[in-house]
Amino acid sequence: MSLAIAGMGWATPLGxxxxxxxxxxxxxxxxxxxxxxxxxxxQSYTAFRVPEFALTSLTPHPRLRRASAISRFAAAAGxxxxxxxHVDVDEKTAERIALVFxxxxxxxxxxxxxxxxxxxxxxxxxxxxxxxxxxxNAPASHLAALLGxxxxxxxxxxxxxxxxxxxxxxxxxxxxxxxxxxxxxxxxEVDWLLCDAYRRWRLLRFEPPVEAFRQRARGMILSEGxxxxxxxxxGSPTIELINPGGYYRKRSEAEEILxxxxxxxxxxxxxxxxxxxxxxxxxxAERKALAEIIPDAVVYTPKPALGESVGAAGLWQxxxxxxxxxxxxxPPLLHVEPTKQLRISTARLSLANAKDAIVLxxxxxxxxxxxxxxxx
Amino acid sequence: MDQSGGxxxxxxxxxxxxxxxxxxxxxxxxxxxxxxxxxxxxxxxxRFPVAQCRCKTAGQVPDERLLSNxxxxxxxxxxxxxxxxxEALEEALAQEPQFKPELTIIGTTSGGMSYGENYYRxxxxxxxxxxxxAWIANYPAQKPVIDAQEAxxxxxxxxxxxxxxxxxxxxxxxxxxxxxSGLYQRVLAGGYDALSELxxxxxxxxxxxxxxKCRPFDRHRTGMVLGEGAAILAxxxxxNALRRGAHILAExxxxxxxxxxxxxxxxxxSGVGARRAMERALKSADTAATKIDYINAHxxxxxxxxxxxxxxxxxxxxxxxxSSTKGMMGHSLGAAGAVEAVVCLLALRHQFLPPNINFRGTxxxxxxxxxxxxxxxxxxxxxxxxxxxxxGTNASIVMQKFLPxxxxxxxxxx
Numbered sequence: 001m002s003l004a005i006a007g008m009g010w011a012t013p014l015g016x017x018x019x020x021x022x023x024x025x026x027x028x029x030x031x032x033x034x035x036x037x038x039x040x041x042x043q044s045y046t047a048f049r050v051p052e053f054a055l056t057s058l059t060p061h062p063r064l065r066r067a068s069a070i071s072r073f074a075a076a077a078g079x080x081x082x083x084x085x086h087v088d089v090d091e092k093t094a095e096r097i098a099l100v101f102x103x104x105x106x107x108x109x110x111x112x113x114x115x116x117x118x119x120x121x122x123x124x125x126x127x128x129x130x131x132x133x134x135x136x137n138a139p140a141s142h143l144a145a146l147l148g149x150x151x152x153x154x155x156x157x158x159x160x161x162x163x164x165x166x167x168x169x170x171x172x173x174x175x176x177x178x179x180x181x182x183x184x185x186x187x188x189e190v191d192w193l194l195c196d197a198y199r200r201w202r203l204l205r206f207e208p209p210v211e212a213f214r215q216r217a218r219g220m221i222l223s224e225g226x227x228x229x230x231x232x233x234x235g236s237p238t239i240e241l242i243n244p245g246g247y248y249r250k251r252s253e254a255e256e257i258l259x260x261x262x263x264x265x266x267x268x269x270x271x272x273x274x275x276x277x278x279x280x281x282x283x284x285a286e287r288k289a290l291a292e293i294i295p296d297a298v299v300y301t302p303k304p305a306l307g308e309s310v311g312a313a314g315l316w317q318x319x320x321x322x323x324x325x326x327x328x329x330x331p332p333l334l335h336v337e338p339t340k341q342l343r344i345s346t347a348r349l350s351l352a353n354a355k356d357a358i359v360l361x362x363x364x365x366x367x368x369x370x371x372x373x374x375x376x
Numbered sequence: 377m378d379q380s381g382g383x384x385x386x387x388x389x390x391x392x393x394x395x396x397x398x399x400x401x402x403x404x405x406x407x408x409x410x411x412x413x414x415x416x417x418x419x420x421x422x423r424f425p426v427a428q429c430r431c432k433t434a435g436q437v438p439d440e441r442l443l444s445n446x447x448x449x450x451x452x453x454x455x456x457x458x459x460x461x462x463e464a465l466e467e468a469l470a471q472e473p474q475f476k477p478e479l480t481i482i483g484t485t486s487g488g489m490s491y492g493e494n495y496y497r498x499x500x501x502x503x504x505x506x507x508x509x510a511w512i513a514n515y516p517a518q519k520p521v522i523d524a525q526e527a528x529x530x531x532x533x534x535x536x537x538x539x540x541x542x543x544x545x546x547x548x549x550x551x552x553x554x555x556x557s558g559l560y561q562r563v564l565a566g567g568y569d570a571l572s573e574l575x576x577x578x579x580x581x582x583x584x585x586x587x588x589k590c591r592p593f594d595r596h597r598t599g600m601v602l603g604e605g606a607a608i609l610a611x612x613x614x615x616n617a618l619r620r621g622a623h624i625l626a627e628x629x630x631x632x633x634x635x636x637x638x639x640x641x642x643x644x645x646s647g648v649g650a651r652r653a654m655e656r657a658l659k660s661a662d663t664a665a666t667k668i669d670y671i672n673a674h675x676x677x678x679x680x681x682x683x684x685x686x687x688x689x690x691x692x693x694x695x696x697x698x699s700s701t702k703g704m705m706g707h708s709l710g711a712a713g714a715v716e717a718v719v720c721l722l723a724l725r726h727q728f729l730p731p732n733i734n735f736r737g738t739x740x741x742x743x744x745x746x747x748x749x750x751x752x753x754x755x756x757x758x759x760x761x762x763x764x765x766x767x768g769t770n771a772s773i774v775m776q777k778f779l780p781x782x783x784x785x786x787x788x789x790x
Binding site: 041056063072081098103104105111112114115116118119122123124126127128132133135136137138139140142144145148150151152155156157158159165168169173175176187193196197198200201202225244245246249282306345359365366367 | 387425426428429456479485487493495496497499500505508509513516517518519522525526531532534535536537538539542550553554557559573574577578580581582609633634635636637640641652670683765766767768769782
């Protein structure tokens with residue numbers, strides 16, 4: 001089933017607002033790294049954070065007063081997507097909107113704070129105010145309450161492929177006539193603990209830049225924020241086909257599942273691919289798969305500019321692909337060495353006649369998925 | 377309405393296999409035995425210290441059985457949740473060895489949380505982090521599902537639903553919709569959760585868990601006890617299943633979901649969220665409230681949940697037998713809806729009403745027909761199962777005994 005993207009919104013380390021962030025991406029801007037320290041360890045890390053100014057347009061709401069940053073990012077992105085689609089949510093329309101959330105690490109800041117009290121001062125110090133915010137579906141619940149959505153609200157958990165899996169779930173939900181729209185939101189927040197965990201997993205580097213497609217992967221930089229798309233039955237651009245992939249058992253097998261996904265999506269001539277290369281083993285898997293299956297397509301990854309936002313990453317990629325199709329341009333790929341195997345552009349690229357694009361997501365935790373976007 | 381169940385013009389959805397592990401036992405047979413004997417499987421918590429907590433009990437899956445068949449080093453690194461998922465899937469695939477799902481939808485709330493706790497505690501005390509890569513790799517919520525699929529050569533994409541305590545029922549309900557709409561022929565659905573200190577202490581901090589017995593719907597109920605487990609149902613387009621001569625354990629005929637935006641942790645006291653989910657499930661099943669023979673309630677035994685759910689049931693149904701089976705096994709959160717779907721499946725197959733234990737009497741304002749303390753035989757055709765969770769998520773499914781029409785080649789169990 002073909003679904004249209006009726007509205008988009010995001011809160012990113014480059015700010016918020018579809019147009020403002022897009023302009024910065026086209027200019028070749030990249031997020032500014034911020035040092036993160038914690039008393040848990042001596043090591044400091046660098047992450048791309050959402051700047052305070054990005055959330056100033058968010059109207060105060062009782063549900064967001066104590067909510068974690070992830071909920072505020074999600075609210076900002078979700079509300080922008082609805083506004084862009086000129087959808088006013090009232091009591092009647094609220095029943096006909098489904099809400100699907102994509103999350104990987106969830107409310108890690110409050111989860112750490114809650115558990116640290118237990119570890120440091122005993123179970124009697126556990127905060128009943130913090131605990132509810134540790135639950136994966138807290139951000140979805142807050143946004144549902146903001147909008148007054150009373151129907152289907154789902155939170156999906158996974159790795160960086162979860163954003164596309166959430167869009168697949170939205171497609172399945174939209175097969176039912178009871179929904180006119182499905183708002184898909186991906187969100188994540190950053191904490192020292194996450195940086196440390198990914199570093200111990202040998203996936204993180206201490207300082208930017210994120211260098212995509214290097215022969216020897218140097219690691220990713222974590223980032224935070226949210227992306228949202230409002231799906232409807234009519235409009236443009238359209239999501240023509242979603243391949244929910246599956247999973248790979250070992251990192252060395254990621255390439256094979258990506259090839260299968262690309263073969264499935266490659267029915268028409270593909271103009272460009274927005275992939276998920278982030279400075280880890282993912283890059284090599286994507287490079288080989290893309291070089292073999294779609295050698296002529298231009299390849300772009302937003303992660304050198306925006307970092308690895310895991311749960312939000314897939315939504316950001318889809319928004320970038322949709323904007324590139326609508327506006328006929330692709331941002332420059334930053335910090336990349338020329339390679340004969342891939343068509344990449346280190347300068348802003350005009351795509352005046354581009355009609356079809358693929359978004360490819362390979363997570364670091366065994367999941368992979370892809371989708372094809374079109375504009376006619 | 378189609379006399380043999382399901383709404384007109386849509387595919388009917390069969391349950392062709394099921395597997396479960398919970399404090400009630402390993403597998404359908406042990407679970408049935410515990411239900412029939414109203415066994416209280418809640419025990420003192422042994423997995424982590426609870427001396428400072430109000431509540432000191434939970435429904436626990438014993439490690440000596442769960443971890444007894446670990447083979448290689450890799451299996452030993454897996455989280456307990458992975459082992460529970462593997463047990464449940466193994467049982468389901470023993471009934472349907474050729475079942476190849478196109479999609480797997482599983483509910484959970486906390487993934488491999490205890491590995492996250494290990495990691496944090498090691499950092500905090502500057503202890504050994506030698507095992508941290510394995511903890512981190514096995515912590516994510518999708519990992520136990522992938523582990524279970526990998527163990528049996530299944531490569532389906534996984535959707536992991538984290539809708540708090542409604543996750544398991546949401547997963548089964550969404551899987552039902554996927555098959556009923558014709559988008560998929562075969563889907564695995566279920567839920568899992570393993571007990572963890574963070575979650576246990578969290579519910580204790582909210583004073584939602586009880587230092588006493590868990591007494592769902594009792595007028596003197598004082599709260600819930602936590603549990604753990606995993607359950608899986610194999611769903612298939614009924615016509616397909618019949619054509620290949622599959623055993624039909626039951627049908628799923630309806631699903632309803634709702635969200636009440638009252639509070640992050642408390643249900644709307646009017647019961648509107650619960651009522652809306654049940655009404656939508658009945659509508660989805662194209663059946664009337666009077667046709668429901670049994671309700672497996674969410675019934676956590678917290679004063680607020682049972683009051684809101686009880687009111688919704690009282691308002692919508694007239695004297696239908698109701699039980700919450702959480703008094704026997706605790707509340708297994710993301711697994712609860714899936715385990716309770718298996719309870720409903722067993723009730724339909726073996727024609728009995730599962731008991732609501734530790735029950736002494738309900739308040740007069742709730743007109744509920746509670747199945748008090750003992751299982752009893754009954755003629756069951758259609759049953760409903762509820763799950764509600766934090767965030768105001770509410771989910772209900774309707775299940776039905778499969779009655780073959782003339783000419784159907786399927787094999788009927790039960």
